[in-house]
Amino acid sequence: MPALVEADDLGLYVIKFRGAGQGTLALLAELVAGEIGRALGLRVPELVFIEVDAALGRNEPDQEIRDLLKASVGLNLALDYLPGSVMFDPAAGDDATPELASAAVWFDAFVTNVDRTPRNPNLLRWHRELYFIDHGAALYFHHKWQKVQEAALSPFAPIREHILLPWATEIEAADAEAHCRLSEKLFEEIANTLPDDWLRPDPGVPDPVAKRAAYRDYLSRRLEASSIFAKEAIRARAELV
Numbered sequence: 183m184p185a186l187v188e189a190d191d192l193g194l195y196v197i198k199f200r201g202a203g204q205g206t207l208a209l210l211a212e213l214v215a216g217e218i219g220r221a222l223g224l225r226v227p228e229l230v231f232i233e234v235d236a237a238l239g240r241n242e243p244d245q246e247i248r249d250l251l252k253a254s255v256g257l258n259l260a261l262d263y264l265p266g267s268v269m270f271d272p273a274a275g276d277d278a279t280p281e282l283a284s285a286a287v288w289f290d291a292f293v294t295n296v297d298r299t300p301r302n303p304n305l306l307r308w309h310r311e312l313y314f315i316d317h318g319a320a321l322y323f324h325h326k327w328q329k330v331q332e333a334a335l336s337p338f339a340p341i342r343e344h345i346l347l348p349w350a351t352e353i354e355a356a357d358a359e360a361h362c363r364l365s366e367k368l369f370e371e372i373a374n375t376l377p378d379d380w381l382r383p384d385p386g387v388p389d390p391v392a393k394r395a396a397y398r399d400y401l402s403r404r405l406e407a408s409s410i411f412a413k414e415a416i417r418a419r420a421e422l423v
């Protein structure tokens with residue numbers, strides 16, 4: 183459950199709480215996937231770190247929210263709030279260009295994001311542009327580091343439910359474009375922004391330094407193998423139409 187807050191810079195932000203369901207893994211996915219989307223040229227609301235003070239929860243009357251705030255004291259993630267945005271809805275006549283849809287399909291297949299479906303688009307329309315939000319469930323490999331090698335090669339069959347797949351006629355071009363925009367260096371830069379405190383030890387990745395390198399290596403391997411999931415997306419689209 184995200185919440186709208188005013189921060190000490192007077193900006194309005196949607197906070198993703200470390201104390202919520204998937205904990206800091208969801209925050210890591212939100213940050214890593216969000217910055218990859220931005221690097222691909224997609225619009226993602228600005229992502230910032232936000233400190234939740236213990237005082238914030240003390241006077242909260244709702245028990246559940248109080249517990250969430252208590253469990254989230256420390257460093258959390260927030261997105262710039264887009265006031266007046268509405269969810270993308272093809273039934274209301276919303277559509278997307280082939281370029282944008284293809285880049286989005288490639289992006290969600292790359293980061294293994296299942297949350298871009300007609301039921302749950304996580305795609306906001308704001309000032310005539312589309313904004314991509316809610317990447318907390320992406321990068322599912324980081325729930326299971328033992329299987330990281332296989333995960334990098336996943337064709338990602340759930341892409342068949344992607345809300346923009348019907349418009350995504352240029353997936354091959356999106357694949358070529360992504361190879362120009364993404365690199366091991368960029369993955370390393372993104373990994374270097376991950377706070378120590380969010381990086382828990384796992385089998386084979388005992389400390390934050392190893393974990394940042396492991397994120398970089400996973401993303402580099404998946405980029406190298408992108409033809410696997412690009413082909414799967416093209417195949418899934420062919421079955422749609």
Ligand SMILES: Nc1ncnc2c1ncn2[C@@H]1O[C@H](COP(=O)(O)OP(=O)(O)O)[C@@H](O)[C@H]1O
Nearest residue numbers: 183184196227261262263264265267304315316
């Ligand atoms: N940056 C934002 N600006 C405006 N509204 C937002 C923003 N982020 C989220 N929302 C709204 O809050 C809802 C829930 O946020 P989301 O990130 O999708 O979390 P979850 O689906 O995990 O609860 C979204 O469906 C959207 O309506």
Ligand SMILES: [Mg+2]
Nearest residue numbers: 297302304316
């Ligand atoms: Mg959502």
